Amino acid sequence: MKKYFLFAVLTLFVAHAMYAQQATWIWYPGDYEIWLSNKMQNRRTEKGAFFPPFWRMDAHYVLMDFHKEFNLTEPEEMHIYAEGNYNVKLDSKMLPGTPAIVTIPAGKHKINIKVHNQDKVPAIYVKGRTIVSDASWLVTYEDKEWIDETGKVSDQSGTTWLTAGSWNFNDPQTLPSEFRLSLASAEPVAVERKGNSLLVDFGKETFGYLSLRGVRGKGPITIYYGESKEEALSPEGCETLDKLEVEGNGKGAIMTNLSKAFRYVNIEMGPGVGVDSVSMFYEYLPVKQRGSFKCSDEQVNRIYEVSKYTLQLNTREFFIDGIKRDRWIWSGDAYQSYLMNYYLFFDEASVRRTLLSLRGKDPVSSHINTIMDYTFYWFLGIYDYYTYTGDKAFLTQLYPRMQSLMEYCLGRRNKDGLMEGLSGDWVFIDWAEGLSKKGEVSFEQMLLCRSLETMALCAGIANDETGAAKYQQLGADLRKKLFSIYWNDAKQALVHSRVNGIPADHVTRYANMFGIFFNYFTPQQAEGVKTHVLLNKEVPKITTPYMRFYELEALCAMGEQSYVLKEMKDYWGGMLSLGATSFWEEYNPAKKGVEHYAMYGRPFGKSLCHAWGASPLYLLGRYYLGVQPTSPGYKTYSITPVLGGLQWMEGDVPVPGGAVKMYCSATKLQVKGAAGVGTLRFNSASRPTCKTAAIQSLGSNRYELTVQPGVEYEVAYKASK
């Protein structure tokens, strides 16, 4: 008994000490993310011109109060670091000057640190023996600390406090405002000199700063960037360029000052200007690749590897759309990155940063990115974030901002309670010729419906019972309406829209495929949709990897992994066979040669490295390896491997605290989960065996096995449909 007790005490002590030592820079949640995303999103250029977003960019609160109460057993010295001008209050009494070290006496004490910073985000880093700055501190932009004419300080009633935001700045010298992505030098694979120009090939799509060495002479250097050779060689057509001026101070080195996307660069030097050699600094977010996939099909392996690289390139300060052109945070694009991320990096912080920056601040004056569907994807992203991470604290922190955005949406419904594009709303859906955005589009109602369900979920977590009931009711009502208005029994599908009260005659894939993985259909409806929409060539085809993501997901959810594998090999394999080293914004196999590079009416307008091109990461992890959470944060999860025509496959799916490791062939299954309780489900034509666990038979060749954390299971079986 005594031994156990001691162990428990030691554990507590260690836990506390570890916690206590983990000081980190903290700020108002969202403020640093907004500030950093402003910086990032205003780095877009087009032909040398500054090209900023066309939606509202918010700013941080310039004055912030940080606060926590501590109960100390003995006095301790608290060291304070701040980004900004600050003061310190101990038990509501302001200390003189700007103290860097404050001794806090033993006992219960309230510490307030108030910081002003116009240019950067007010942030603090505090460290004592037990006192540290972390997410348990409270922050407010309005501390309302009144004094009366006698000098009496009022309590801070009516002040709204939130828990502090943070990332991973755990060193007092690592100022949040000085954050930079990491750099690694890289050499070209080929350099071609022609007169006074250099054509440099880095062998694959990349992103970073160009470095010119041995620069001499005096005069201009123009750098034309190209994701393709043709783009780099087109001074008129290329999307990005740099104009430098060599000053004529002897030999020197030049590094470009704005990182850019390229595979090729075409360097044109003025007469008398020369350059010895060219290399680059690859710029990236250091995030661990925790997921993996390998299988018997080398083309699929290559698709997986290029998807990984595509997502890595687009995972930066935030999840961006593509690295060449916009480099902006688009909610619809980011939503897909979140899902891929859960199967590759499982980097929760990147999802949180992106959600916070997209949301911006109140008041809501337009949809996110001005796009109606993109507002809804923001809600959906929160739903998934909770499902994969189980992080209630973030949801609670975010909930007030979810409420005000949802109120904005609800305020824009028409008299029938449906969303249609009002003045200033961009109804996007997809890049697709002739796609109608008029009237009440079924797809938008479906996304609102899921958003309302997300609100109900989060209201519950944030202890807003009234809100939970309200949103649940609104969601249920809308779901009913969705089917009564749009479901067409003859077509076995949801029709595209309703215009002037009349449901449209035509069907598109959008609402129908979402209905599948939202689980909105009855089994009969789902089968109807699969046959009459998803596998029906009469229904307009999808040409963007963006919507291919959902189309293939819906098919996988309906058990069509074999069909999807073929599609994947055709579509992504098609890009690979055209020499793609990262996946594209759009791919139409019917196009030829440089036609592939054109978009938006510009010869090289298309992005050849677009995050939404990387969806095989998600599909292979979730629907082939078949790992997905069944309760928030993988407390429980299911493993339902489907080979879909592959001979074998293996891989890791990251989960909080580790990974689920998988191997699957037609005769062998190997599984090990790091945390949570998994349920392995599979079909077997013969009675399967496992040495370390009992296998339950579910009948009809279905079997089930419970996967405990840390235990390896090997199952001998015989794969069957």
Added chain:
Amino acid sequence: MKKYFLFAVLTLFVAHAMYAQQATWIWYPGDYEIWLSNKMQNRRTEKGAFFPPFWRMDAHYVLMDFHKEFNLTEPEEMHIYAEGNYNVKLDSKMLPGTPAIVTIPAGKHKINIKVHNQDKVPAIYVKGRTIVSDASWLVTYEDKEWIDETGKVSDQSGTTWLTAGSWNFNDPQTLPSEFRLSLASAEPVAVERKGNSLLVDFGKETFGYLSLRGVRGKGPITIYYGESKEEALSPEGCETLDKLEVEGNGKGAIMTNLSKAFRYVNIEMGPGVGVDSVSMFYEYLPVKQRGSFKCSDEQVNRIYEVSKYTLQLNTREFFIDGIKRDRWIWSGDAYQSYLMNYYLFFDEASVRRTLLSLRGKDPVSSHINTIMDYTFYWFLGIYDYYTYTGDKAFLTQLYPRMQSLMEYCLGRRNKDGLMEGLSGDWVFIDWAEGLSKKGEVSFEQMLLCRSLETMALCAGIANDETGAAKYQQLGADLRKKLFSIYWNDAKQALVHSRVNGIPADHVTRYANMFGIFFNYFTPQQAEGVKTHVLLNKEVPKITTPYMRFYELEALCAMGEQSYVLKEMKDYWGGMLSLGATSFWEEYNPAKKGVEHYAMYGRPFGKSLCHAWGASPLYLLGRYYLGVQPTSPGYKTYSITPVLGGLQWMEGDVPVPGGAVKMYCSATKLQVKGAAGVGTLRFNSASRPTCKTAAIQSLGSNRYELTVQPGVEYEVAYKASK
């Protein structure tokens, strides 16, 4: 006929040319004001510690689109200056690079300039032959300029444009972000050396930077600032101080880096540190003193002069409360400065800047300065601004922000439609011991009522007819309620409050004095209030110049100028006889010696230079010289001189485009108005005469004369009651 026509054409041409030449820096209205006020308000220190406000400080929009359409008869070069990174679009097409000069072709063209600036306010200055940046440009933080997949640009539907904000930065090299108040050097009147310390007297209250010359040695210098000698000599008690470190690099000069308020400074030097001499740089807003007042009573003249200086010292980047301590923009304090300003500087820009910075941004999360009454004063300030200036453009620009603030107020009414302090609301009213803030205070309802009337007025100007009707009705309803709940016939007064549905038994001056000059009372009620409240010593006395302002105004409005003159001489004269060189935050004649300097539980907590101390400026201009607008912007105005016991008085009251000049004795009246049509009203025991105009008799010794602009009128009369 021909001649007249030519004249008209020339006038138009000249007007256009003048207008065209007046290029100025422009920005999103309110953004520069918010940015500048953040800077100013975060300069408060207390004993060397940074002491920021406790309310939310907003930030500018970091990304701004400026836009105007021009119709050019011939091509012209447009020169562009910007604070921030920018791009230029001509007819929605982005030009390459960052052009400083753009040639606009002849014909109709749309120019957009988009600017990003995180640290400073995005601003532009544009100048061509006819194209100039001015308040006619439109601005938005959200231009929604979408393109589709074919490159087609959508129109900017749903975008909210406002007219641009500006001040007086008419030089492209005068960057708004580099604005500094003006400086003038000044020498002390006395310097006393004692050991290693220097006591320096600048002869009167002042504000600025201290300049130390011939600084030598190595070690610390501490500067203790004092509005009084006692404060400067109290290292423990003084409110502000500076700690310098002399580096020991031979003889040099030091200028303090934060301007402060003082009359005395006590400079204590460390051993081995020496200073040859001390002077200062007086820091001020260069604004013209257009109003004046002089009379037969030298004490009143001195009161007027010290009031002028007091207001000048507190008229800075914005109208602040006092120069020593807060140096913040308090809405209730500023409201009085607006009114004084109309009689001294008539500087419309200072009122606009202050109103904009106080309002901040949406969403409204608390009352202005967290104080309920201060929110209402903000509305009242707009009402007066319109009355004095007639500036509809500013009101229209401000109207959306007025609406959202009023919605906040209306949303905080209780079930009876009345305002009472909710959590986080500071019900201030006045610094007065034992003043109850509980329940529904009559004063707050009265201010809300006037605020609703302001909303109705501005809704009309902004062409919001629905709003105008709504606010008018709300105002009328509340005014009825005010009297039905609070008017006590027996007491001939509005009672102080209602608590738990029961009207209080006691009367305070607040609602009653405002009711007088808001014209809310019947003549009988007004007489009742005058006798039973204003002139009743049983009703708790007012001790702040802040509420004295309204008390004396109410008495003047009731024709009690003689009484008020005596009060003025007693109260302000009392401060003068104690050696005041500027007027104080609070004055209680019963106190003695250093007691006068104490407040907020601190020995020198009181401000000895407080804007609200300067109210004689307003009282003498409006109620003695008797000049006030009767239609917006002095289109028409009245002149009703009242000597109130003086033998003679003379002065200027500024009006748009000049001043109304006045002389008045018991036998002679002289008036000349620069603009607008005035009506001079006076009593005369004899039949008055005027050589240049006809005088109308109104009966009962009352006479009236119409004052045309630019014409001087001299009236011989015989003053009578």
